[in-house]
Amino acid sequence: MGFQKIVVPEGGEKITVNADNTLNVPSNPIIPFIEGDGIGVDVTPAMKIAIDAAVQKAYNGERKIHWMEVYAGEKATQVYDPDTWLPEETLEAVKDYVVSIKGPLTTPVGGGIRSLNVALRQKLDLYTCLRPVRWFEGVPSPVKKPADVDMVIFRENSEDIYAGIEWKAGTAEADKVIKFLREEMGVTNIRFPENCGIGVKPVSVEGTKRLVRQALQYAVDNDRESVTLVHKGNIMKFTEGSFKDWGYELAKEEFGAELLDGGPWMQFKNPKSGKTIVVKDVIADAMLQQILLRPAEYDVIATLNLNGDYLSDALAAEVGGIGIAPGANLADAVAMFEATHGTAPKYAGQDKVNPGSLILSAEMMLRHMGWVEAADLVLKGMEKAISKGEVTYDFHRLMDDAKLLKCSEFGQAVADNM
Numbered sequence: 001m002g003f004q005k006i007v008v009p010e011g012g013e014k015i016t017v018n019a020d021n022t023l024n025v026p027s028n029p030i031i032p033f034i035e036g037d038g039i040g041v042d043v044t045p046a047m048k049i050a051i052d053a054a055v056q057k058a059y060n061g062e063r064k065i066h067w068m069e070v071y072a073g074e075k076a077t078q079v080y081d082p083d084t085w086l087p088e089e090t091l092e093a094v095k096d097y098v099v100s101i102k103g104p105l106t107t108p109v110g111g112g113i114r115s116l117n118v119a120l121r122q123k124l125d126l127y128t129c130l131r132p133v134r135w136f137e138g139v140p141s142p143v144k145k146p147a148d149v150d151m152v153i154f155r156e157n158s159e160d161i162y163a164g165i166e167w168k169a170g171t172a173e174a175d176k177v178i179k180f181l182r183e184e185m186g187v188t189n190i191r192f193p194e195n196c197g198i199g200v201k202p203v204s205v206e207g208t209k210r211l212v213r214q215a216l217q218y219a220v221d222n223d224r225e226s227v228t229l230v231h232k233g234n235i236m237k238f239t240e241g242s243f244k245d246w247g248y249e250l251a252k253e254e255f256g257a258e259l260l261d262g263g264p265w266m267q268f269k270n271p272k273s274g275k276t277i278v279v280k281d282v283i284a285d286a287m288l289q290q291i292l293l294r295p296a297e298y299d300v301i302a303t304l305n306l307n308g309d310y311l312s313d314a315l316a317a318e319v320g321g322i323g324i325a326p327g328a329n330l331a332d333a334v335a336m337f338e339a340t341h342g343t344a345p346k347y348a349g350q351d352k353v354n355p356g357s358l359i360l361s362a363e364m365m366l367r368h369m370g371w372v373e374a375a376d377l378v379l380k381g382m383e384k385a386i387s388k389g390e391v392t393y394d395f396h397r398l399m400d401d402a403k404l405l406k407c408s409e410f411g412q413a414v415a416d417n418m
């Protein structure tokens with residue numbers, strides 16, 4: 001494939017996909033990366049230091065990642081032209097090379113371009129946002145028992161209000177939609193119809209079921225105890241409420257779940273371990289208190305896009321903050337790994353922030369590639385560096401007697417402690 005600006009590294013090969021979506025990973029895979037805006041310039045190089053060291057140590061030079069920079073966000077506007085935020089060839093490369101990783105990208109609030117992060121997920125149909133949340137020994141936490149927080153969020157990544165179907169108050173488009181709603185749909189309860197922005201929230205049975213299927217399968221494969229459907233179905237009956245109903249329906253249809261004590265909770269036997277997996281649901285606002293008060297009762301979570309966004313940051317806070325919260329955006333074959341945090345512009349270029357989130361996202365990527373020995377070394381390096389009190393500013397400000405490291409130094413500390 002001929003690219004305009006992307007330079008394909010020499011000596012690397014593509015990861016390919018089999019008919020059953022398993023990967024063929026060569027020993028010299030080319031991995032596209034988006035550096036990211038803001039603190040992307042800090043965390044992405046630190047991530048590469050830690051990951052290259054883990055691969056070198058695990059495989060003694062027999063395996064090596066060939067990083068290939070692809071562009072999005074502000075850097076794309078510099079490399080291509082001022083109006084190109086998400087070049088077509090970036091999308092092609094991410095699809096063609098199958099496994100990639102990205103730093104955060106800026107989205108202006110209120111106006112300007114729509115989220116490039118959301119656009120990447122939608123254009124590549126990366127419908128699962130997978131965000132595991134666990135505590136590392138020694139990480140400062142605002143809760144009494146952070147070790148009880150061990151949850152894996154499956155956030156629906158392609159629907160909900162993130163579809164970006166909305167019209168600004170006072171525009172002809174908003175007025176037209178409001179007129180339609182009032183005159184043709186009999187809507188009488190738009191409080192201020194003269195000056196009202198309108199948003200649309202699509203939630204489908206297909207979108208829900210493919211996400212919940214991933215969450216249930218994850219619970220089976222990883223011998224987890226429960227899957228909780230988190231929704232606001234009491235208020236948004238035909239979107240969030242249907243998500244809950246379709247989730248239970250899928251559990252029954254495809255995993256053989258049966259009602260537990262008359263329902264609505266369900267349960268089924270894990271075909272691999274024989275243990276019971278409970279499928280339950282919690283309303284989203286109550287869930288935000290549950291994760292603080294009774295975290296040990298929650299395990300795998302399946303939820304809609306906005307709930308998942310809120311829950312990700314709230315849960316991350318319980319185990320040290322979004323500086324250490326990893327994630328992945330997954331389609332059936334294509335996978336793009338990505339930190340949970342944003343561009344933190346006030347820290348951009350200061351070599352200050354925690355690269356842990358992107359390093360742990362890359363750890364997930366190595367595991368996804370089947371490079372588990374290297375992934376284990378990343379965890380070991382991270383755990384040891386933190387337990388020695390070698391940390392970035394976010395942990396340092398909450399710890400006594402810790403050593404303050406720069407972003408790049410923490411990447412090196414992970415490498416040195418493997």
Ligand SMILES: NC(=O)C1=CN([C@@H]2O[C@H](COP(=O)(O)OP(=O)(O)OC[C@H]3O[C@@H](n4cnc5c(N)ncnc54)[C@H](OP(=O)(O)O)[C@@H]3O)[C@@H](O)[C@H]2O)C=CC1
Nearest residue numbers: 104105106107108117322323340341342343344353354394
């Ligand atoms: N996937 C993506 O690319 C995402 C992009 N964004 C975008 O990022 C921009 C900024 O968003 P904002 O709401 O400020 O959220 P951010 O996640 O960028 O930052 C919020 C706060 O979180 C803490 N934080 C974030 N990253 C780190 C890190 N690596 N290490 C330590 N602490 C960290 C900082 O806290 P403190 O001030 O306490 O030190 C920071 O001020 C927006 O344009 C938003 O749209 C947001 C989320 C995800």
Ligand SMILES: O=C(O)CCC(=O)C(=O)O
Nearest residue numbers: 106107115117118309340
């Ligand atoms: O796209 C954005 O700017 C924000 C996305 C976000 O907060 C997330 O995915 O967690």
Ligand SMILES: [Mg+2]
Nearest residue numbers: 309312313340
């Ligand atoms: Mg978020």
